[in-house]
Amino acid sequence: MAPKPEITIHDIAKKLNISASTVSRALKDNPLISEATRKKIKKAAIEMGYRPNVMAANLRTRRTNTIGVIVPLINRHFFSSVISGIEDVAYKQGFAVTISQSNDKLEKESTIAHSLFSNRVDGLILSIGMETQSYDHLKLFSERNIPLVFFDRIVEEIPAHKIVVDDFGGAYRATQHLIEQGRKKVAHIGGPLNLQIYAKREAGYRKAISDAGLQINENQILHNSLTRQDGLNAIKSILKTKERPDAIFCANDTTALSAIIHLKERGIKVPEDIAIVGFSNEPFSELVTPSISTIKQPGFEMGQKAAELLIKQIGSKTKPKAYETIMMETELIVRNSSQRK
Amino acid sequence: MAPKPEITIHDIAKKLNISASTVSRALKDNPLISEATRKKIKKAAIEMGYRPNVMAANLRTRRTNTIGVIVPLINRHFFSSVISGIEDVAYKQGFAVTISQSNDKLEKESTIAHSLFSNRVDGLILSIGMETQSYDHLKLFSERNIPLVFFDRIVEEIPAHKIVVDDFGGAYRATQHLIEQGRKKVAHIGGPLNLQIYAKREAGYRKAISDAGLQINENQILHNSLTRQDGLNAIKSILKTKERPDAIFCANDTTALSAIIHLKERGIKVPEDIAIVGFSNEPFSELVTPSISTIKQPGFEMGQKAAELLIKQIGSKTKPKAYETIMMETELIVRNSSQRK
DNA sequence: AACAGAAATGCAATCGATTGCATTGATTAA
DNA sequence: TTAATCAATGCAATCGATTGCATTTCTGTT
Numbered sequence: 001m002a003p004k005p006e007i008t009i010h011d012i013a014k015k016l017n018i019s020a021s022t023v024s025r026a027l028k029d030n031p032l033i034s035e036a037t038r039k040k041i042k043k044a045a046i047e048m049g050y051r052p053n054v055m056a057a058n059l060r061t062r063r064t065n066t067i068g069v070i071v072p073l074i075n076r077h078f079f080s081s082v083i084s085g086i087e088d089v090a091y092k093q094g095f096a097v098t099i100s101q102s103n104d105k106l107e108k109e110s111t112i113a114h115s116l117f118s119n120r121v122d123g124l125i126l127s128i129g130m131e132t133q134s135y136d137h138l139k140l141f142s143e144r145n146i147p148l149v150f151f152d153r154i155v156e157e158i159p160a161h162k163i164v165v166d167d168f169g170g171a172y173r174a175t176q177h178l179i180e181q182g183r184k185k186v187a188h189i190g191g192p193l194n195l196q197i198y199a200k201r202e203a204g205y206r207k208a209i210s211d212a213g214l215q216i217n218e219n220q221i222l223h224n225s226l227t228r229q230d231g232l233n234a235i236k237s238i239l240k241t242k243e244r245p246d247a248i249f250c251a252n253d254t255t256a257l258s259a260i261i262h263l264k265e266r267g268i269k270v271p272e273d274i275a276i277v278g279f280s281n282e283p284f285s286e287l288v289t290p291s292i293s294t295i296k297q298p299g300f301e302m303g304q305k306a307a308e309l310l311i312k313q314i315g316s317k318t319k320p321k322a323y324e325t326i327m328m329e330t331e332l333i334v335r336n337s338s339q340r341k
Numbered sequence: 342m343a344p345k346p347e348i349t350i351h352d353i354a355k356k357l358n359i360s361a362s363t364v365s366r367a368l369k370d371n372p373l374i375s376e377a378t379r380k381k382i383k384k385a386a387i388e389m390g391y392r393p394n395v396m397a398a399n400l401r402t403r404r405t406n407t408i409g410v411i412v413p414l415i416n417r418h419f420f421s422s423v424i425s426g427i428e429d430v431a432y433k434q435g436f437a438v439t440i441s442q443s444n445d446k447l448e449k450e451s452t453i454a455h456s457l458f459s460n461r462v463d464g465l466i467l468s469i470g471m472e473t474q475s476y477d478h479l480k481l482f483s484e485r486n487i488p489l490v491f492f493d494r495i496v497e498e499i500p501a502h503k504i505v506v507d508d509f510g511g512a513y514r515a516t517q518h519l520i521e522q523g524r525k526k527v528a529h530i531g532g533p534l535n536l537q538i539y540a541k542r543e544a545g546y547r548k549a550i551s552d553a554g555l556q557i558n559e560n561q562i563l564h565n566s567l568t569r570q571d572g573l574n575a576i577k578s579i580l581k582t583k584e585r586p587d588a589i590f591c592a593n594d595t596t597a598l599s600a601i602i603h604l605k606e607r608g609i610k611v612p613e614d615i616a617i618v619g620f621s622n623e624p625f626s627e628l629v630t631p632s633i634s635t636i637k638q639p640g641f642e643m644g645q646k647a648a649e650l651l652i653k654q655i656g657s658k659t660k661p662k663a664y665e666t667i668m669m670e671t672e673l674i675v676r677n678s679s680q681r682k
Numbered sequence: 683a684a685c686a687g688a689a690a691t692g693c694a695a696t697c698g699a700t701t702g703c704a705t706t707g708a709t710t711a712a
Numbered sequence: 713t714t715a716a717t718c719a720a721t722g723c724a725a726t727c728g729a730t731t732g733c734a735t736t737t738c739t740g741t742t
Contacts, residue, residue: 008698019722024699034720054459055400056698059727064396074440075421083415087442096456099415099440101428115437118395257628287598289630349728360692365729375690397728400697
């Protein structure tokens, strides 16, 4: 069976004995076209199974009505929440969303950025990968004035709107909470410091400790990529240090989980012997035993905000006078891994 | 600062005093162009910061080198594994991947399908939503001979390649395993029967029961959308039935989780009083207490296979003579929720 | 030196929708 | 009745890359 032929505005025009321009205008509800012809044209379009060729329109208008999104991993609750927030706003405003994951690899992030650029997305929302320390692939966008919005893992130096959570405050609260539970020796499993979020979390942690007049044991502050395996290595290494800590603040829930599992295996009680707080409120954190105290980030709202700012910027011809950095509040969720019994 | 101007092949041509066609051919390594000019052109292209306008090329060639993917939810381990598999194959072959989620809503699924169609994706890979029972939005693609590959939640009636897991076999093994543990009264929390996967899981369950010469209590077979809440309602309703079951086979891990949590709250022991097996091997299933026995599906491999079949089909002008249905093997993972102590 | 044949390059139409600038036709005012 | 005005429609160029066909430039042969 032969495929249905593509119907163009010219086909509609020919059938109705009018010009293609009129058809084009009518379909876009241009008020120049009379009510009568517009209805006639729309009817014919539906009957003939017309579907606009988006590429042709994009070529002419130099807009794609598409937003590119790059995240490290779509399979992380936080990131997929953000994506849902972006989609929520974008779809309502007639934008399509193209989602890609960098897998935290600079090379893939760069490939994707180039591809999105060549595909002429109208704007880009992204959270950089753990490896990303050079930004040539992002210059592409700024050079051509293509709006860019960062969220969560931002690049301080690049002028663009930024949506972050209060990592410092969240970490401060988390650590403070451990101290309030009577802990005196709080260790920290942190992420790579080239990512601002992890630097800020560490800073919040340090501030809370020093505000409480406690000491930091620098051997008990570790940095890694925060995977399950990294978390395991980290907790092992912490347990080997001289003065075993009585609490750990982990920069994400994954390492908190590793720690808890390993401690259970070693017969060390959580939270009695070592209390633990994570970060991000991954869905599993309330399911494991003990459930993990953590910091909740408003992912969906961040996505909405990012999309709003981006679309606003896409709409205006001029560069924004100033770039905003919007900081969203976090919330400490106290569960069993940290609570004094 | 003014944005960098767009560089086109015409700009390169002008600069080198040659024609745009030669530039176009050289950049695509067309053997008609001599080695010397090709090098010259490529050098100039890089220097000038040329980036091809994909839309223009697409318009002319009627190909986008883009694959559309629609899944119910990207935030499900199984689906994001499939997506990773698709990306793995697609990127290597020079295809971009556009990912969208239907949120299990027919309306959104339809909107997305239309949008992908209008954007002229070269092919579509999808897993239909729970609500989807009409397929007009998919006819678009078959009418225009745009290749389509289903995975997991397939539509039997539509001619297309299909990648499925052995739901029947998996469910059979799961149920059989419960019976092997000495269980005699196995209930079932199932999904909507319009989705083949759930129909097959139920069928596998029924077959295992009858093969073992046991009885099915039809009151203890429930159907719902398999959310946390649905699972809670289901377990409550099962507990109200006359003869309380001693095992439950759940069509996904989410409802298995709901059941376990509710049973714990009620002081009913898992697996001693009621043993439970889920389906899909969600990451949380090994983390909760008791850990959930489940059926593992090879998501990544399914994605790879789907992308391979799709791309093969995109490459060939003719329709495939026959459509394949590829069934991938599942694996029973026995954990604590079902194991006789 | 002349020419066939091959190799390299150029010309111009094309993909389908959009849009600035006419042009047509109808309506109104004088 | 005629000029002026406005509403509705059409013309044709344009976006940038591709490609069938024509043309030019080489190469080798006699």
